[in-house]
Amino acid sequence: MRSPKDFFRPLAVGAPTPVREVPFRPSRMIHFFDPGNAKMAAKVPSIAPTVDVLLGNLEDAVAADRKEAARTGLVEIAKTTDFGDTQLWTRINSLDSPWALDDLLTLVTEIGDKLDVIMVPKVEGAEDIHYVDRLLAQLEAKAGVRRPILVHAILETATGVANVEEIAGASPRMQGISLGPADLAASRRMKTTRVGGGHPGYLVREDPHGPDGTAPRATFQQDLWHYTLARMVDACAAHGILPYYGPFGDIKDTTACEDQFRNAFLLGCVGAWSLHPVQIGIAKKVFSPEPAEVAWAHKVIGAMGDGTGAVMIDGKMQDDATYKQCQVVVGLADALAARDPELRAAYAAANEE
Ligand SMILES: CC(=O)SCCNC(=O)CCNC(=O)[C@H](O)C(C)(C)COP(=O)(O)OP(=O)(O)OC[C@H]1O[C@@H](n2cnc3c(N)ncnc32)[C@H](O)[C@@H]1OP(=O)(O)O
Numbered sequence: 001m002r003s004p005k006d007f008f009r010p011l012a013v014g015a016p017t018p019v020r021e022v023p024f025r026p027s028r029m030i031h032f033f034d035p036g037n038a039k040m041a042a043k044v045p046s047i048a049p050t051v052d053v054l055l056g057n058l059e060d061a062v063a064a065d066r067k068e069a070a071r072t073g074l075v076e077i078a079k080t081t082d083f084g085d086t087q088l089w090t091r092i093n094s095l096d097s098p099w100a101l102d103d104l105l106t107l108v109t110e111i112g113d114k115l116d117v118i119m120v121p122k123v124e125g126a127e128d129i130h131y132v133d134r135l136l137a138q139l140e141a142k143a144g145v146r147r148p149i150l151v152h153a154i155l156e157t158a159t160g161v162a163n164v165e166e167i168a169g170a171s172p173r174m175q176g177i178s179l180g181p182a183d184l185a186a187s188r189r190m191k192t193t194r195v196g197g198g199h200p201g202y203l204v205r206e207d208p209h210g211p212d213g214t215a216p217r218a219t220f221q222q223d224l225w226h227y228t229l230a231r232m233v234d235a236c237a238a239h240g241i242l243p244y245y246g247p248f249g250d251i252k253d254t255t256a257c258e259d260q261f262r263n264a265f266l267l268g269c270v271g272a273w274s275l276h277p278v279q280i281g282i283a284k285k286v287f288s289p290e291p292a293e294v295a296w297a298h299k300v301i302g303a304m305g306d307g308t309g310a311v312m313i314d315g316k317m318q319d320d321a322t323y324k325q326c327q328v329v330v331g332l333a334d335a336l337a338a339r340d341p342e343l344r345a346a347y348a349a350a351n352e353e
Pocket residue numbers: 031032033034039040043047057060061182183195247251274275276277
């Protein structure tokens with residue numbers, strides 16, 4: 001095992017120095033597109049200004065005989081598109097596939113200076129991140145890439161979930177983790193065929209009541225993903241990296257998508273994937289704190305002075321802990337407002353009320 005003193009040393013001579021802190025850049029939606037699909041690729045310049053992250057997907061959803069076209073397409077798009085301050089990410093093929101090595105070799109060599117984050121699917125443990133970490137350092141050094149490309153893991157195997165803490169802390173390149181509910185369901189042998197979201201069969205039922213216990217008993221649908229998401233959020237927070245909800249596959253059910261995204265937001269996630277343009281606005285709405293909530297947080301911070309002691313505001317007790325909660329909300333709102341003029345105006349208006 002390497003000494004902790006070496007944790008922030010480059011893994012190849014000439015590779016850029018690893019970051020000490022993951023930069024917090026808004027990433028409310030990671031918008032997936034297939035760079036080998038001409039129709040989707042043509043939409044990239046118009047979608048780029050409307051999203052926080054554009055992700056050229058090379059893995060699942062790209063057919064085996066279209067893998068090279070997707071890779072080549074991404075290189076072309078990265079070289080010819082002005083992304084402004086929108087981040088460009090990619091999802092490479094899984095490390096046990098015949099394409100992953102060429103994905104990394106080609107992308108870092110050709111567009112390493114354009115890529116912010118590489119998403120690695122089906123990560124099982126720290127060893128997967130170590131493999132990518134060293135290879136990236138070698139390729140960055142060879143290609144003269146000057147800032148380190150960060151790594152994002154998808155949590156989508158039972159083994160990955162069992163090892164989530166070590167994955168989160170495996171490298172200073174670790175930017176974040178997304179829940180991958182579709183592959184995770186398969187890996188765990190769960191009996192859902194949906195991509196994320198709830199299931200009507202996963203419920204609790206009210207106790208028997210009424211005369212002789214025969215009254216109709218209400219049922220309450222539960223969240224299949226709560227345990228994993230909460231575990232993932234804790235692992236990410238403990239290691240100073242960012243947690244995300246992944247895909248919601250029922251594109252037409254925008255209401256349930258919004259609910260699932262909001263659960264993730266409330267639990268600590270900073271964003272989710274958008275698979276279709278209709279999900280972009282949902283993620284933007286959900287992962288931006290409500291203006292009234294931001295105004296409330298400012299009010300608490302203002303009333304708390306140096307952040308210690310206890311005060312009452314509108315009948316609610318505030319102390320050091322709620323001060324910190326409010327700082328989380330205000331910190332996020334400030335970061336989003338710096339990128340999003342509409343949100344900036346909405347927050348300013350709510351503060352003045
Ligand atoms: C479990 C996982 O791994 S999830 C991650 C992997 N999956 C993906 O990345 C899926 C990405 N999304 C898609 O492939 C598509 O959105 C699909 C297949 C779900 C639906 O596609 P379509 O049937 O074409 O949807 P629809 O007809 O509503 O599309 C409307 C328009 O939006 C375009 N569009 C659809 N999805 C996207 C997208 N993600 N990005 C950009 N444009 C898109 C379509 O090309 C179409 O364009 P047109 O109006 O010029 O014809």
